[in-house]
Amino acid sequence: MPKCAIVFFILVTAVVSGCVSTAGQVKMRPSAYAPVNEQHSGNITYCNAGAQSLRNARREDAYKKIFEACNATSGVYEIVREEEAFGFPCEVERSIYFKCVRNK
Numbered sequence: 001m002p003k004c005a006i007v008f009f010i011l012v013t014a015v016v017s018g019c020v021s022t023a024g025q026v027k028m029r030p031s032a033y034a035p036v037n038e039q040h041s042g043n044i045t046y047c048n049a050g051a052q053s054l055r056n057a058r059r060e061d062a063y064k065k066i067f068e069a070c071n072a073t074s075g076v077y078e079i080v081r082e083e084e085a086f087g088f089p090c091e092v093e094r095s096i097y098f099k100c101v102r103n104k
Contacts, residue, residue, distance in 0.1 A: 041080070041099040042069060047090035062096055070100035077101060 044065055046058045070077045080097045087093055 040070070040072075041097070042066075043095050043097045045093050045095040047092070048084065048094035049090055049092045059094075066096065066098050070098075072100075074102060 044062050046062045048055055048058065066077055067075045077098045077100050080099055082097070083095045085093050085095070
């Protein structure tokens with residue numbers, strides 16, 4: 001097999017594996033010194049490319065991870081904003097910025 005074909009195969013495999021992955025880790029910004037009424041916030045980024053069923057599953061996984069990250073404050077959260085970016089290895093990435101809220 002020529003070297004170019006091997007390099008191409010590795011590149012395609014890396015791209016495809018990046019688009020198949022589910023939502024990434026939630027990035028929280030809590031502080032040990034924050035007041036109890038401060039709302040914790042964070043963001044999660046996931047691949048938003050491929051078949052609609054895959055995109056829906058990745059979004060649902062992102063929601064679950066946000067819920068679990070906010071579980072210390074009842075699991076309730078609000079989405080502050082969403083952004084889409086085009087990049088590598090996934091052609092379209094969606095970021096959800098959220099804040100955990102206390103159940104009233």
